[in-house]
Amino acid sequence: METIHIYHTNDVHSHLENWPRIKKFLAEQQERHHQKEEDVFLFDIGDFIDRWHPFTEATRGKGNIDLLNESHFTAVTIGNNEGVNLPFEDLNELYENAQFDVLLANFFQQNGSHPSWVKPYKIYHSKKGTRVGVIGLTAPFAHLYGLLGWKVTEPIEELKKWIEKVKAESDVIILLSHLGLNVDESIAAEFPDIDVILGSHTHHYLEKGKLVGRTLLGAAGKYGYFVGEVTLNLNEQKIITAKEAILYDSKELPALNHEQELSDAYFNKGKALLNQKVTTLANPLTSDIFHETEFSLLLCRALREWCNTDCAMINAGLLLGGVSGEVTVYDLLEICPHPINPCVVELTGKELEEIYWQSKDEGLVHKHIKGLGFRGTLLGVFVFDRIIHHKEVIFINGTEVDYEKIYTLALPDMFTFGHFFKDILPQKEKKYFLPEFLRDILKWELQK
Template sequence: MEKIHLYHTNDVHSHLEQWPRIQQFLKQKREQHIQANEEVFLFDIGDFIDRWHPLTDATMGRENIHLLNESQYTAITIGNNEGVNLPHVALNHLYDNAQFDVLLANFYHKNGEVPEWAQPYKIYQTKAGTKLGVIGLTANFSHLYDLLGWKCTDPFTELKKWIVHLKEQADIIILLSHLGLPDDERMADEFPELDVILGAHTHHMFEKGKLSNHSLIGAAGKFGYYVGHITLDVNQQKTIQNKKAVLYDFESLPIVENEIEQIQLFLESGKKMLQSKVTTLDKPLESSLFQATEFSQLLCKAVREWSGTDCAMINAGLLLGPLSGDVTEYDLLSICPHPINPSVVELTGEELAKILAESMNETLHHRQIKGLGFRGTVLGVFVYDGIQFHSGSIFVNNKKLDSTKTYTLALPDMFTFGHFFKEILLHKQKKYLLPEFLRDILKWKLQN
């Protein structure tokens, strides 16, 4: 009976404070399995990078790739943080020095060619001759990828196409899926040929995996809190006799000598790279969650000017601190770390009035947000530019709101994904302005 070990991480999001311990654990496990003459493969299922971390932001993710190289990963697929949150050129060169395979079956240049740094799938052969077909798929944010100069396609259509080749060439089929749990379960139902699905994107976790149809789904949560491990027992006919999954809690992993120093070095190295001066302020810019300040109004004005709209709206919680004196790139990252872009939507005056009324709900101001690119705590109050309130009436650029007129509103893209103002915004056409984040627009405003 051949024993094959699959270790997997996902959605680390540059939480490198966990990395020294994870790296040591993976190295020890690899050596242990090799000594026992057992096969070992190591996969990351996307969103390993996140530009909130200064080392990631300063190097556009390239230092994260160096960390994966050091840990001898076999293959990875990309998540939306690699794909959507990097400019085209940065993603196109992210894996220039990768010593692992990038498996990505539903991602192309706009002309339909597969990027040089990726391949749809790969066949890995063990010493006993068992062939593992491994394929990668990422979430289909087709519209955003199109704006960035890429073509992302439907993962189900692509898997239907490639599964034919995998069945012909492989004894065991493994999917690296940055699609989210609902799609993983649908994959298991529609493609019983999948022996293992390693999941990501929705930050779900299964302590002992989840058997769905014929597929064993493994998932390791988020932020490096867990490392996944799947063991396959394969007989001489190259058929899986047994498969089981387990998660290792980060807290249970052996402490690394000097790990605090290593974690601090990650931060300080990135901070050092981001010391170029943006501007010098004559007076401090203060932030506040629950009242509009000169700083939050400045950012809102910048978003409107950048977007070229009639008006703009942001939430004060986007600014995590003040600025004063000499302002560096690192300062902007620290107070505005979100991978959030501006977006534009066209609204009638009646629709705009409804959104503004909803934005004044104090319950919404205190709402804690996790995900959607937001890296703060609570939303905070909403701040407006080009919008005035007088005597119970709304004015846009000092003209009373016309309920039948069409207005353009700029706002952070997080409000357009169906979680806020959904009665109005959910079915509206949105225009996303990529690749600049809000902090890039803030930098532009401060320098001008």
């Protein structure tokens, strides 16, 4: 009999407050299994980095890669926070010092070849000679990857191309999937030769895994709240006789001495690296989720100017605080941590007027938002540049709106993902501006 242990993390999103304890736990588990001559694999299933954290922002994610190296991870796949939230060169260099494999079958350079730091799959060998085939897939934000200079393909089609080859070379097949639970369940049903799918992206957690047919699904939630373990038992013919999944709650793992100081050190190191002066303000700029301010108007105007549009719209909740005196790069990250890009849509005057009046809905103003790149809490009031109303009439740049005319509107990309203004925006063609985040636009405006 042979026992193989697989530990996995996913969607940590640079929540490094839990990492010191996870690091210690993984080290102890690896040592325990090695003493029993049992094989151990460590996998991260993407979105390990998130640029809201100053350590990640300052090192462009390379500091996070050092953490994975220190814990001796076997391999990772990437999520959208690595893939579409880093400029081309930063992603291309992210893993240059990685001491683990980056497995990603549906990710390519524009010429159709895998970059040097990517393998579509890899076969690992256990101490007893069992061949463990591991393949990685990531969510196909094809348009956004294309704007950054990469090419990402439809994951199921890519899996079809590789699965027979991996099967021929493997006794055990593991999929690292940054695709979401529903897709993982579909893959398990369609590809029963896959023994284990380690999932992510939708931040789901499976306390004891989930069997779909003969395939075991595992997932460990988000933010390092859990660490997952899958245990495989194999007989002498290298056939799996039992498999189980469990989760370890990070809060219940043994605490470290000076644990808070360790996680604070990551934060403070990043803060120090970002202590670069942007400008000095003569007067403070304040933020208010429920009222338009000079600061929110400044950001909205900057967005319009950057995108060169007729008008612009933002929500006040994007600004999580104000700035005064000397403003640093860190200050801008602190008040605008969102990985949100500028976007432009073309609208008729009639559609633009409809969006304007919908934005006045109090329910929308007080709406709690999670995801979509938003790192705040409430949406807040909507702020406009070059759009006003007077006696129920809308004016665009001082002229009464023409219902038949086409106008260009600059807005944060979060409003184009199908959750807002559903009868108008989802159907529109969007022009995304990458890799700039809103805080980059804010920096540009303040430096002017």
